[in-house]
Every structure is written in C-alpha cells, then in structure tokens.
Amino acid sequence: xxxxxxxxxxxxxxxxxxxxxxxxxxxxxxxxxxxxxxxxxxxxxxxxxxxxxxxxxxxxxxxxxxxxxxxxxxxxxxxxxxxxxxxxxxxxxxxxxxxxxxxxxxxxxxxxxxxxxxxxxxxxxxxxxxxxxxxxxxxxxxxxxxxxxxxxxxxxxxxxxxxxxxxxxxxxxxxxxxxxxxxxxxxxxxxxxxxxxxxxxxxxxxxxxxxxxxxxxxxxxxxxxxxxxxxxxxxxxxxxxxxxxxxxxxxxxxxxxxxxxxxxxxxxxxxxxxxxxxxxxxxxxxxxxxxxxxxxxxxxxxxxxxxxxxxxxxxxxxxxxxxxxxxxxxxxxxxxxxxxxxxxxxxxxxxxxxxxxxxxxxxxxxxxxxxxxxxxxxxxxxxxxxxxxxxxxxxxxxxxxxxxxxxxxxxxxxxxxxxxxxxxxxxxxxxxxxxxxxxxxxxxxxxxxxxxxxxxxxxxxxxxxxxxxxxxxxxxxxxxxxxxxxxxxxxxxxxxxxxxxxxxxxxxxxxxxxxxxxxxxxxxxxxxxxxxxxxxxxxxxxxxxxxxxxxxxxxxxxxxxxxxxxxxxxxxxxxxxxxxxxxxxxxxxxxxxxxxxxxxxxx
Numbered sequence: 001x002x003x004x005x006x007x008x009x010x011x012x013x014x015x016x017x018x019x020x021x022x023x024x025x026x027x028x029x030x031x032x033x034x035x036x037x038x039x040x041x042x043x044x045x046x047x048x049x050x051x052x053x054x055x056x057x058x059x060x061x062x063x064x065x066x067x068x069x070x071x072x073x074x075x076x077x078x079x080x081x082x083x084x085x086x087x088x089x090x091x092x093x094x095x096x097x098x099x100x101x102x103x104x105x106x107x108x109x110x111x112x113x114x115x116x117x118x119x120x121x122x123x124x125x126x127x128x129x130x131x132x133x134x135x136x137x138x139x140x141x142x143x144x145x146x147x148x149x150x151x152x153x154x155x156x157x158x159x160x161x162x163x164x165x166x167x168x169x170x171x172x173x174x175x176x177x178x179x180x181x182x183x184x185x186x187x188x189x190x191x192x193x194x195x196x197x198x199x200x201x202x203x204x205x206x207x208x209x210x211x212x213x214x215x216x217x218x219x220x221x222x223x224x225x226x227x228x229x230x231x232x233x234x235x236x237x238x239x240x241x242x243x244x245x246x247x248x249x250x251x252x253x254x255x256x257x258x259x260x261x262x263x264x265x266x267x268x269x270x271x272x273x274x275x276x277x278x279x280x281x282x283x284x285x286x287x288x289x290x291x292x293x294x295x296x297x298x299x300x301x302x303x304x305x306x307x308x309x310x311x312x313x314x315x316x317x318x319x320x321x322x323x324x325x326x327x328x329x330x331x332x333x334x335x336x337x338x339x340x341x342x343x344x345x346x347x348x349x350x351x352x353x354x355x356x357x358x359x360x361x362x363x364x365x366x367x368x369x370x371x372x373x374x375x376x377x378x379x380x381x382x383x384x385x386x387x388x389x390x391x392x393x394x395x396x397x398x399x400x401x402x403x404x405x406x407x408x409x410x411x412x413x414x415x416x417x418x419x420x421x422x423x424x425x426x427x428x429x430x431x432x433x434x435x436x437x438x439x440x441x442x443x444x445x446x447x448x449x450x451x452x453x454x455x456x457x458x459x460x461x462x463x464x465x466x467x468x469x470x471x472x473x474x475x476x477x478x479x480x481x482x483x484x485x486x487x488x489x490x491x492x493x494x495x496x497x498x499x500x501x502x503x504x505x506x507x508x509x510x511x512x513x514x515x516x517x518x519x520x521x522x523x524x525x526x527x528x529x530x531x532x533x534x535x536x537x538x539x540x541x542x543x544x545x546x547x548x549x550x551x552x553x554x555x556x557x558x559x560x561x562x563x564x565x566x567x568x569x570x571x572x573x574x575x576x577x578x579x580x581x582x583x584x585x586x587x588x589x590x591x592x593x594x595x596x597x598x599x600x601x602x603x
Contacts, residue, residue: 180215256501
C-alpha cells in the first residue's frame with residue numbers, strides 16, 4: 001500500500017480510475033475516505049454537514065461484505081445535496097430552523113449505498129432549492145471552483161464544487177428549474193437531469209413536487225451513466241415515479257449522423273457576455289465535427305413555457321412545500337427566498353387550470369418541433385455572473401440564468417449539461433443536450449462523444465480526460481474496431497472515429513504475437529505486423545463503429561496499413577489495423593515501448 005495519498009494535485013476520482021487504483025493496491029477505501037474528509041475541511045462553504053470519521057466508518061466497513069465485481073460503486077465517494085435525506089444526519093434544506101434528523105436515507109441514496117458508494121457529507125444549497133446562484137444560504141455563498149469572485153451556480157452549489165475540486169467522484173443534486181445543470185456549466189462538469197420520475201424523490205425535501213428531479217453531477221458522461229444505471233430503480237412509494245423502459249436501459253446508440261436543433265438567432269440571449277456567445281458558436285462547431293447538422297428552429301413554445309414556472313401558479317408548489325415554516329416562522333427564511341415563495345399563496349385554482357391548459361398547448365408544439373430532429377441543443381446559461389453582480393440584482397439575474405433551463409421539466413424533457421470549452425478568462429462554458437423523456441441513455445451516449453472530442457480536463461482538477469470503457473453492447477449495425485496508434489483517444493486521427501459516431505469501448509492488449517514499427521507520412525503511424533517469433537503484446541483500444549460508416553473509414557487508410565484480424569490477449573479476434581510485411585523495411589522498430597503511447601512519450 002502506498003501511503004500517504006497525495007491529494008495535491010487531486011486524485012483522478014473518475015469511477016474507472018478509482019477502481020483501477022483499488023485493484024492496484026494504491027490505497028484502500030478506508031485510507032482514501034480519511035484523506036478526502038481531511039481535504040474537504042478546506043472547503044467550508046461547500047458542506048453543511050461533513051461526516052465525521054465515526055459517522056462514515058459503517059459505510060466503509062460494509063464494503064467488507066461486498067465485492068467490486070458485484071457492486072459497481074464499490075468504494076466510490078459521493079456527496080448529497082442537503083435537501084436529500086441521509087440516515088442519522090440532519091437535513092436542513094439550508095434553513096437551520098427547518099432541520100430534522102432523517103430516520104432513513106432517501107430511496108435513491110440507499111440504492112447508491114447498496115451498490116458500494118460511500119457518502120462524504122451533505123452539501124450547501126440555495127435555501128429550499130430556490131435559486132440558480134449558489135449564494136442564498138445562511139451557511140455562506142459557495143464560491144466558484146475556478147474563480148472565487150464568480151458564482152458557483154445553484155441551487156446545488158455544494159454538490160457541484162465537491163465534484164469539481166476532486167473531493168468526490170459524483171454528487172447528487174436536485175433540478176426543478178436548472179439546479180442540476182447551471183452549476184455543472186459553471187464548474188466544468190457533466191450534469192444529468194434525468195427524465196422525471198426515473199430517480200425517486202422519496203426522502204427529498206420538495207421544491208415543486210410535480211417537477212422535481214434528483215440530478216447527478218459527475219466528471220464524465222461515462223460516470224453519469226454508471227450512477228444513473230444504479231440510481232434509476234422504480235420506487236412504488238413515490239407517487240410520481242415512472243418505470244424506466246427497456247429502450248432507456250444500458251448504453252444506447254446515437255446516430256453517427258444527426259440533426260440538432262438550436263434557437264433562432266433572435267432568440268439567443270447572452271446578457272452582454274461576448275465570451276459566452278463566442279463559446280456557444282464553438283460548441284456548434286464541435287457538434288458538427290462529430291456528425292451533427294445544425295437546424296435553427298423557433299424556440300418560442302419552450303421559452304413561453306419557461307415563463308410559467310415563476311410567473312405562473314407553479315410557485316404555489318414551493319409554498320406548499322414550506323407552508324409550515326413560512327406561515328409560523330417566516331423570519332427563519334432568507335429575505336430573497338421568502339419573497340419568492342410567499343407569492344405562492346396568491347394563485348387561485350382557476351389560475352392553475354388555465355396555466356395547465358396553456359402548458360399542454362405549448363407541450364404539443366414543442367413535441368412537434370422535437371419530432372423533426374435527433375436532439376435539441378442550447379447554451380446551459382447565457383452568462384456567468386460574479387458574486388457582486390448577483391448581489392446587485394439577485395432576482396433579475398437569477399431569472400436570466402434560467403432562460404435556457406426553466407422549461408425543461410414543465411415540458412417533460414430529459415437533459416444533460418456538457419462542458420465544451422473555456423472562455424478567454426479561463427472560465428467554463430457548456431451546452432445542454434435535451435430530448436423527449438426516456439431518452440436519457442441516448443443523450444449520455446452523445447455527451448460521451450462530445451467529451452471525447454473536446455478532451456477538456458476533469459472539473460477544476462486539471463487532470464486530463466481519458467475515455468473509459470463503454471457498456472455499449474455489440475449490436476446489428478455496429479462493428480468493433482481495434483486501433484493501435486494515431487486513432488487512439490486524444491491522438492491526431494481520433495476524430496475520424498468520433499465524427500462517424502464511433503464509441504470508445506475499452507483498452508486492451510494484443511496477444512504476444514506482434515511487432516510494431518513507426519512509419520512516417522503526413523501523420524506518423526504505427527504498423528502492427530504479426531510474427532511467428534520474438535513477438536510482443538501492445539496496448540490497443542476497441543471502438544464500436546456504425547457499419548454504415550465503416551466503408552468511408554477504411555477508404556482513408558493509407559498503405560502500408562490496412563484492415564484485417566487482430567488477436568487480443570483474451571483470445572478474441574476483432575477487426576482492426578494491421579500492416580503489410582514491407583512496413584518492417586521502411587519503418588523503425590518500436591516494439592520495446594509496448595505501444596504507440598509509450599513510443600510517443602519517449603520521443
């Protein structure tokens with residue numbers, strides 16, 4: 001065991017990397033969690049309740065009766081927004097007078113714990129999950145993980161920061177109006193807002209119960225997919241729960257060539273931020289580079305629906321959720337929170353029905369727009385405000401942050417926020433991909449392709465992004481392809497895979513029956529030649545490619561390379577890159593490096 005763990009710079013806490021570290025014996029869950037709890041104390045505004053060593057010990061000890069093979073989240077640390085119950089720990093919703101100690105964990109939290117995940121603590125939030133700013137808490141404003149002068153985004157501020165700075169592998173938030181997406185954008189994270197009802201809200205303090213979703217913050221889309229698969233279990237005690245259809249279980253393919261809808265130019269709003277406007281145009285180019293074709297559509301039905309959330313009767317749901325405290329102890333609420341929620345006792349039943357009728361009409365129009373494209377895309381937020389700017393206009397600028405998010409749950413869409421770039425001031429920007437309910441897995445597949453393309457670092461840790469194995473199952477219409485050199489993740493020709501809709505599946509090794517030569521050309525490439533003696537095993541990657549794209553891919557391969565059969569150390573034989581024998585005469589033998597990455601690192 002290697003001790004102590006060096007958390008400066010942070011560890012790579014992506015689920016795949018963490019599991020590999022456990023397997024290598026780099027550290028144990030007990031050692032890791034102890035180090036993370038110590039480090040977490042340096043972020044006081046992130047936590048409302050950080051677990052003590054005594055409180056976390058039972059979760060670590062429970063792993064002794066579990067195995068990594070049967071528990072997909074074995075030893076994985078996570079954080080919980082403090083409007084979601086964890087047994088034996090106070091739930092405050094960022095209002096001390098509201099606080100209660102939960103007898104049992106929220107249903108979704110228990111699913112994660114049963115799968116081996118270890119809670120580190122309860123995170124800060126905008127009080128009663130009312131806000132998109134991350135400043136509306138008596139426990140302090142949680143500063144942005146890149147620049148403390150900027151907001152972290154809310155209401156799930158603490159969960160986003162804990163993930164971004166490398167204290168946890170993932171975190172739970174909630175998302176009624178954008179709280180699982182705006183903080184993801186501002187902290188360079190993936191933020192999954194699942195379809196309503198797929199993640200149980202039993203044990204969650206409601207904001208608008210008919211709209212609330214438990215959300216997932218993660219460093220990669222692959223990790224969001226892993227957590228989603230565990231968390232999306234039907235809860236028959238939740239009146240708003242919905243069954244997850246088979247078409248939305250396991251990794252689901254996304255078309256290699258696809259259309260994506262964006263708002264009309266006149267409907268875009270960046271609230272004076274030229275940098276976010278530029279970053280948005282770059283994101284469009286990224287989607288086009290991975291096979292997308294842009295279609296401008298009239299977002300009016302979506303934007304009109306967004307106005308209903310706070311201007312319509314839905315604010316009454318927030319009043320219902322907090323009626324006891326706002327009626328009997330209103331001074332316990334922050335002024336801005338009380339101002340917003342107190343308006344909820346004014347709408348009449350007639351207002352509610354009229355709004356429902358209007359929403360249903362807008363839903364019909366929105367669904368019609370969505371039927372004509374493969375996915376919708378918009379900025380996650382139009383501008384990133386500073387703490388000072390929010391203090392100047394707390395309600396107006398909070399409203400501006402919801403411009404692209406408030407309609408999502410009203411119209412019953414699934415959505416995922418994905419980082420795409422950094423501004424000239426080194427602040428994160430990202431877009432939201434969204435589609436009909438129960439298309440979560442398709443959106444996660446597209447989000448993975450986008451992350452593989454832009455290769456942004458993990459959160460605020462500066463750790464390089466590395467593609468991890470996909471659970472995408474082989475299917476009719478797809479072919480597994482072995483790549484060994486310039487097509488590897490992050491290498492110069494990897495785009496030839498991603499633009500064709502190929503999905504990274506795994507890192508493997510060939511059998512020990514090959515030699516590798518470096519061959520010069522427009523792009524230097526490795527030539528893999530099978531040999532009967534003095535052979536070596538080389539690191540390779542397996543990608544799953546649509547068969548419809550395979551022909552054009554092969555056409556671009558220059559001699560002496562070609563496509564043939566590659567034997568892996570597992571004994572599997574897959575289609576992949578091989579080379580003609582004369583490559584040994586024109587190339588340089590690089591077999592000693594064990595693969596193309598090793599050779600490139602040694603140059």
